[in-house]
Amino acid sequence: MSATAELLLQTAQRGELHHAILCYGPNAATLREVALRIAKTLNCLNGTEGDDCTACRRIEQRMHPDVHFIEVTAERKMISVEQIREMVAAATLRPYEGRNKVFIIDPAHALSVGGSNSLLKTLEEPAGDTTFILLTRSPDLLLPTIRSRCQPVFIGGEVETNDALAASIVASLTRFSDDRDTAALLGIAALVAAQDDCSDAVALLGQVLCDAVAGRVPLSIDRDRLLAAADATTNAIRWLTVNADARMLVEQALAELVT
Numbered sequence: 001m002s003a004t005a006e007l008l009l010q011t012a013q014r015g016e017l018h019h020a021i022l023c024y025g026p027n028a029a030t031l032r033e034v035a036l037r038i039a040k041t042l043n044c045l046n047g048t049e050g051d052d053c054t055a056c057r058r059i060e061q062r063m064h065p066d067v068h069f070i071e072v073t074a075e076r077k078m079i080s081v082e083q084i085r086e087m088v089a090a091a092t093l094r095p096y097e098g099r100n101k102v103f104i105i106d107p108a109h110a111l112s113v114g115g116s117n118s119l120l121k122t123l124e125e126p127a128g129d130t131t132f133i134l135l136t137r138s139p140d141l142l143l144p145t146i147r148s149r150c151q152p153v154f155i156g157g158e159v160e161t162n163d164a165l166a167a168s169i170v171a172s173l174t175r176f177s178d179d180r181d182t183a184a185l186l187g188i189a190a191l192v193a194a195q196d197d198c199s200d201a202v203a204l205l206g207q208v209l210c211d212a213v214a215g216r217v218p219l220s221i222d223r224d225r226l227l228a229a230a231d232a233t234t235n236a237i238r239w240l241t242v243n244a245d246a247r248m249l250v251e252q253a254l255a256e257l258v259t
């Protein structure tokens, strides 16, 4: 656990934690671990930052009635208005057995605009025994109205890479570079859109394109076109937060490569 995370847990232990924490950093697993530790610290029966008391165990097993997870699934890649409405309703109730209700929104950049708007008022004036923990790769991916209501905390961690996906993207880009086969680009769009975390996959595509600009991936594609496509992936990530179609966005970004 990083020094920042330890500090966060100590603040939680003193009962002085901000009611809405925005944990951000490059490693989703690390962010989740910190969120769980905060939930444990706020509810541990022994007053620790996480041990094997029944409350901590049930939080670990996701069976604690006061610790809620608002997440995406393989089929549903955005956090919907309905999920947030349920959460807002649960936030008005007293805790069932713990000291604190904890709502973990993971990843917060998957909040739809409607979901974000439904959340605003609750984020502003929650009940005293309620803590929201938002997890994201980057605060820039959240709407400013959400961001401004949270205390941002950077949580370090290893940068995640999806080597298999990166290799597939490079292989398809090479095929396009060699044969000007635009079907290869459509293939990339389909592949990226099928990933569990689309915005992570689009970010990875952007990274590969930047590597190509820097000459680290040898492609015979004009540098300006590579740059334009890389820029377009950055915009695509923003559009994904408003429920835009991932496949279409990536197709449009990669169209920048075609003369």
Ligand SMILES: [Zn+2]
Pocket (backbone or CB within 6 Å): 040, 043, 044, 045, 046, 047, 048, 050, 051, 052, 053, 054, 055, 056, 057
């Ligand atoms: Zn405990």
